[in-house]
Amino acid sequence: MEGAHDLGGIGGFGSVRTDDGELAHHEPWELRAQSLASAVCRGARPWIEGLDPPTYLTTPYYGRWLLAAERASVANGIVSRATLEAWQRRIRVGESPPVVRDDRLRSRQAHAMTTPSPIASARQPFFAVGDSVRVKRIYEPNRHHRIPRYVRGVTGSIEAICGEDNIAGHDSNAVEPFYTVRFSSGDVWGERGDEAPFVIHVDLWQSYLESAVSA
Amino acid sequence: MSGHDHPDDDHDQDHGHSHYELPKSRRARSEFELRTLALEAALTEKGIVSTDSIDAFIEIIEQRMGPHLGAKVVAKSWVDPEYKARLLADANAAMAELGIAGAEGDNMRVVENTPLVHNLVVCTLCSCYPWPLLGAPPIWYKSFAYRARAVAEPRAVLREWETELDPEVEVRVWDSSAEVRYLVLPERPSGSEEMSEDDLATLVSRDSMIGVAKAISPTSRN
Numbered sequence: 068m069e070g071a072h073d074l075g076g077i078g079g080f081g082s083v084r085t086d087d088g089e090l091a092h093h094e095p096w097e098l099r100a101q102s103l104a105s106a107v108c109r110g111a112r113p114w115i116e117g118l119d120p121p122t123y124l125t126t127p128y129y130g131r132w133l134l135a136a137e138r139a140s141v142a143n144g145i146v147s148r149a150t151l152e153a154w155q156r157r158i159r160v161g162e163s164p165p166v167v168r169d170d171r172l173r174s175r176q177a178h179a180m181t182t183p184s185p186i187a188s189a190r191q192p193f194f195a196v197g198d199s200v201r202v203k204r205i206y207e208p209n210r211h212h213r214i215p216r217y218v219r220g221v222t223g224s225i226e227a228i229c230g231e232d233n234i235a236g237h238d239s240n241a242v243e244p245f246y247t248v249r250f251s252s253g254d255v256w257g258e259r260g261d262e263a264p265f266v267i268h269v270d271l272w273q274s275y276l277e278s279a280v281s282a
Numbered sequence: 283m284s285g286h287d288h289p290d291d292d293h294d295q296d297h298g299h300s301h302y303e304l305p306k307s308r309r310a311r312s313e314f315e316l317r318t319l320a321l322e323a324a325l326t327e328k329g330i331v332s333t334d335s336i337d338a339f340i341e342i343i344e345q346r347m348g349p350h351l352g353a354k355v356v357a358k359s360w361v362d363p364e365y366k367a368r369l370l371a372d373a374n375a376a377m378a379e380l381g382i383a384g385a386e387g388d389n390m391r392v393v394e395n396t397p398l399v400h401n402l403v404v405c406t407l408c409s410c411y412p413w414p415l416l417g418a419p420p421i422w423y424k425s426f427a428y429r430a431r432a433v434a435e436p437r438a439v440l441r442e443w444e445t446e447l448d449p450e451v452e453v454r455v456w457d458s459s460a461e462v463r464y465l466v467l468p469e470r471p472s473g474s475e476e477m478s479e480d481d482l483a484t485l486v487s488r489d490s491m492i493g494v495a496k497a498i499s500p501t502s503r504n
Contacts, residue, residue: 072407072408073406073407074406074407074426074429074430075406075407075429075430075433075434075457076430076433076434077426077430078430078434080425080426080427080430080431081427082427082442083422083425083427083428083431083439083442084422084442084443085421085422085425087421088420088421088422088425089420089421089422090420090421091344091417091418091419091420091421092418092421093421094311094312094314094315095315096310096312096314096315096318096319098339098340098343098344098418099318099322099336099340100314100318100321101339102331102335102336102339102340103318103321103322103325103331103336105339106325106330106331106335107325107330112407112408115408116407116408124426127314128409128421128424129314130314133314133317133318133321136321137317137321140321140324140325145325145328145330146321146324146325146328150324150327151320151321151324154319154320154321154323154324155316155317155320157320157323158310158316158319158320158323159310159316162323163319163323164319164320164322164323164326164333165323165326165327165333166333167326167332167333167334168332168333168334169329169332169334169335170334172329172331172332172334172335173332173334173335173337173338175335176331176335176336176338176339177338177342179385180338180339180342180343180384180385181342181346181383181384181385182383182384183374183378183383183384183387183388184388185374185388185389186388186389186461213407213459213460214459215406215407215433215457215459217406217433217434227391229389229460229461229462230389230461232460232461235460245460245461247462255433256434261435261438262434262435262436262437262438263437263449263453265436265437265452265453265454265455266452266453266454266455267433267454267455267457268454268455268456268457269457269459270457270458270459270460270461270462271459271460272460
């Protein structure tokens with residue numbers, strides 16, 4: 068998706084630090100919304116990234132999780148829009164969600180949160196550490212991917228082979244090696260007077276990359 | 283850190299209970315809360331979630347996970363060079379030695395600050411963050427400003443924390459764009475030579491493990 072979530076390098080957002088920025092969240096519903104999202108889709112990223120830009124940019128962080136959870140629930144056929152709207156009316160007039168205890172669901176959730184599920188190591192990585200690679204230029208407005216705009220077309224070098232995992236945006240069984248790619252700030256942003264050169268690392272799947280001849 | 287700091291007067295959060303309770307007015311406090319509760323109700327009805335499965339998610343991320351665990355890992359690596367070598371080579375195995383593991387920390391990499399290298403972690407595309415070591419990310423980490431600026435002007439961002447680096451220090455930014463999660467191993471501050479591992483852990487702030495700050499100086503704290 069070429070959405071508003073791809074924020075690296077956008078100007079004008081102002082200070083990072085704010086008076087209320089230290090907390091993780093403000094209100095009790097927020098982590099509940101995130102928890103619901105994790106229950107209805109395998110990964111929430113595509114659902115959040117697929118929000119239209121005006122909505123994305125004007126909805127608070129956990130509100131985006133809620134919208135993603137609603138969209139995924141309806142799109143995956145878990146609940147109908149009508150059921151959801153009926154419950155919204157009931158909550159609006161003071162009803163509460165049913166209180167249900169379910170040991171199986173609770174322990175499955177606890178297990179998922181506390182048990183690591185490490186990715187496999189890359190069996191046949193095409194690139195080796197030190198290789199010069201260029202990030203492909205792409206335009207995928209309707210498909211989830213994880214290629215930040217700011218590195219597209221930029222040449223960097225393979226810093227690490229991370230392993231292999233489901234490639235973002237492809238069918239769920241496709242696995243592919245992914246790499247940490249090292250870029251110099253000058254190659255990404257040009258030489259600048261206001262910020263000394265620095266290094267940026269971005270983790271990218273193999274098919275996002277092409278070989279580049281070292282200069 | 284909890285979410286019970288809501289300023290509304292009418293809320294009646296029972297701190298002893300983890301499951302959700304509406305305020306006495308029985309009215310959701312916002313449209314987002316209302317829609318969250320409606321979705322929770324619909325999914326509970328379908329048997330997709332239960333009240334206690336949601337509570338478990340929140341309890342684990344808020345209470346079990348957190349920067350106290352990241353600090354433990356860092357403090358141990360400050361006093362035990364062999365542990366530090368293992369942590370940098372295979373972070374998950376080194377975390378497991380201390381019983382630390384979990385979602386959003388399945389594939390950890392720890393990057394080390396030195397007198398010549400300063401690391402900074404961000405997720406420009408969303409909010410990827412090492413939950414088992416740091417808990418839920420602070421609001422500023424998820425802000426558009428941080429996500430936009432950390433990869434474009436890291437030193438300017440660091441200055442908001444009054445973190446000034448010498449000109450020769452190389453800043454390395456890590457954009458957590460795929461499935462690896464990053465933790466910064468801050469430098470052990472001077473003046474901490476005599477401190478125990480447990481005391482050292484109190485110098486390791488969450489912000490120092492994201493990379494916007496350095497570890498707390500024991501001399502500045504008195």
